[in-house]
Amino acid sequence: MKGYGQFCPIAMACETFAERWTPLILRELLAGGRRFNELRQGLPLISRTLLGQRLRELEAAGIVQSRPLARGRGREYRPTQAAEEFREVLDRLGEWGQRWATTQFDPDNLDLPLLMWNVRRRIDFARLPARRIVVRFDFRAFPARCRPFRTCWLILEGGGSDVCLKDPGHEVDLVVSADAEAMARVWTGAISFGQAVRDGGLRLDGPRDLVRAFPSWLLLSHFAHVQRPARVV
Amino acid sequence: MKGYGQFCPIAMACETFAERWTPLILRELLAGGRRFNELRQGLPLISRTLLGQRLRELEAAGIVQSRPLARGRGREYRPTQAAEEFREVLDRLGEWGQRWATTQFDPDNLDLPLLMWNVRRRIDFARLPARRIVVRFDFRAFPARCRPFRTCWLILEGGGSDVCLKDPGHEVDLVVSADAEAMARVWTGAISFGQAVRDGGLRLDGPRDLVRAFPSWLLLSHFAHVQRPARVV
DNA sequence: CAGTATCCGATGCGATACTG
DNA sequence: CAGTATCGCATCGGATACTG
Numbered sequence: 001m002k003g004y005g006q007f008c009p010i011a012m013a014c015e016t017f018a019e020r021w022t023p024l025i026l027r028e029l030l031a032g033g034r035r036f037n038e039l040r041q042g043l044p045l046i047s048r049t050l051l052g053q054r055l056r057e058l059e060a061a062g063i064v065q066s067r068p069l070a071r072g073r074g075r076e077y078r079p080t081q082a083a084e085e086f087r088e089v090l091d092r093l094g095e096w097g098q099r100w101a102t103t104q105f106d107p108d109n110l111d112l113p114l115l116m117w118n119v120r121r122r123i124d125f126a127r128l129p130a131r132r133i134v135v136r137f138d139f140r141a142f143p144a145r146c147r148p149f150r151t152c153w154l155i156l157e158g159g160g161s162d163v164c165l166k167d168p169g170h171e172v173d174l175v176v177s178a179d180a181e182a183m184a185r186v187w188t189g190a191i192s193f194g195q196a197v198r199d200g201g202l203r204l205d206g207p208r209d210l211v212r213a214f215p216s217w218l219l220l221s222h223f224a225h226v227q228r229p230a231r232v233v
Numbered sequence: 234m235k236g237y238g239q240f241c242p243i244a245m246a247c248e249t250f251a252e253r254w255t256p257l258i259l260r261e262l263l264a265g266g267r268r269f270n271e272l273r274q275g276l277p278l279i280s281r282t283l284l285g286q287r288l289r290e291l292e293a294a295g296i297v298q299s300r301p302l303a304r305g306r307g308r309e310y311r312p313t314q315a316a317e318e319f320r321e322v323l324d325r326l327g328e329w330g331q332r333w334a335t336t337q338f339d340p341d342n343l344d345l346p347l348l349m350w351n352v353r354r355r356i357d358f359a360r361l362p363a364r365r366i367v368v369r370f371d372f373r374a375f376p377a378r379c380r381p382f383r384t385c386w387l388i389l390e391g392g393g394s395d396v397c398l399k400d401p402g403h404e405v406d407l408v409v410s411a412d413a414e415a416m417a418r419v420w421t422g423a424i425s426f427g428q429a430v431r432d433g434g435l436r437l438d439g440p441r442d443l444v445r446a447f448p449s450w451l452l453l454s455h456f457a458h459v460q461r462p463a464r465v466v
Numbered sequence: 467c468a469g470t471a472t473c474c475g476a477t478g479c480g481a482t483a484c485t486g
Numbered sequence: 487c488a489g490t491a492t493c494g495c496a497t498c499g500g501a502t503a504c505t506g
């Protein structure tokens with residue numbers, strides 16, 4: 001049996017929405033993902049088969065529109081107005097998750113490339129000098145089963161950011177040395193930036209201005225500042 | 234594989250939430266459902282097995298608390314604070330659904346007992362006389378495969394409402410004769426009450442006061458008044 | 467009534483291989 | 487690169503039967 005057999009709008013919405021991966025695909029689209037493999041970077045564990053299938057379903061439901069790229073192979077996927085309005089739902093869902101669903105941090109689940117992929121989208125360029133800035137992240141103390149990934153470069157230029165897993169060759173402006181878990185905790189809002197520095201989980205090396213401004217231009221997760229529930233028994 | 238392998242709060246929330254039936258179970262709990270079979274009335278198509286399993290999952294996730302009834306067999310299920318805060322998500326989801334996911338009304342999916350079960354919860358008692366009011370609904374023109382269900386009684390008394398599928402024997406104060414689909418359309422906000430009356434899809438018989446006040450004390454679906462998107466091409 | 471245990475069929479989904 | 491077709495297994499979930 002398919003569907004819930006109800007005319008309630010919540011039920012109708014759930015028929016397309018409460019499917020595995022679908023809310024996260026929408027999250028990626030609303031965060032600016034447009035290409036198939038771009039979406040996959042934000043969803044490392046989804047299979048290509050399933051992503052393709054879900055995109056087709058979303059397009060049939062009028063939530064996604066796709067068209068072939070002007071040049072090259074492949075398509076561009078765009079959120080429609082209906083998808084845009086879904087942001088409201090995802091924001092409430094994320095706030096709820098931040099308050100009630102953040103389980104004890106399991107370092108084995110820590111996916112550093114995914115973390116950096118998200119970091120990339122949360123830069124306040126207005127707080128940065130107009131020239132190109134290259135930040136190298138040196139990670140340590142991540143679990144053995146993590147992909148071989150110790151260093152990456154964040155390139156901030158012209159209002160856009162890129163993450164490189166290989167040395168792009170540019171001169172480095174700032175080096176962030178971080179315990180992987182500490183970086184993740186700061187990102188999620190579990191501990192403050194200052195606390196992580198004081199604990200030694202995070203260290204910055206570079207020009208004074210850039211270092212001092214770091215917490216202002218590296219925005220954290222969208223939900224980092226959501227107030228957790230007071231501990232009630 | 235279980236889970237999304239992400240620390241994003243949306244992903245965490247989805248692990249418990251984006252499962253079949255779960256949002257609707259939450260909807261029922263937040264609408265006041267407390268007993269197993271009470272929940273089932275709002276979810277006619279769920280199996281007992283699955284409802285039981287989901288309630289256990291929700292309890293493990295801290296979203297539901299249950300305890301044996303003081304008297305009698307069975308348990309009482311209660312939404313926790315976490316569930317209460319989930320209302321925000323469901324409201325946004327319902328608004329989205331009302332705007333974007335209400336497909337062409339399929340009369341074959343029209344479940345009148347379910348409709349009445351929902352109607353029962355949307356009464357503004359402040360608009361009613363303090364005494365007991367009994368409303369009889371006579372339905373017509375519903376699909377053949379619908380359960381044999383033509384008439385039901387809505388009993389409004391002491392701030393609580395009950396739906397009976399068999400004559401409770403009380404004197405009837407008001408009779409609503411309705412084309413089943415018209416009633417559903419009014420309920421969902423697709424057409425106005427006045428329009429349905431003018432079209433002949435709905436008729437009221439009873440004392441003038443009660444008839445005139447009807448649209449004020451029979452509240453519609455929670456989402457009936459959500460503005461639909463302007464028709465853009 | 468208020469559920470739970472068991473069984474088994476449907477489908478969801480990942481792996482692999484393939485295509486323009 | 488940017489996907490799609492096929493296959494096979496794992497799990498999801500409904501039906502049935504059972505229990506206090």
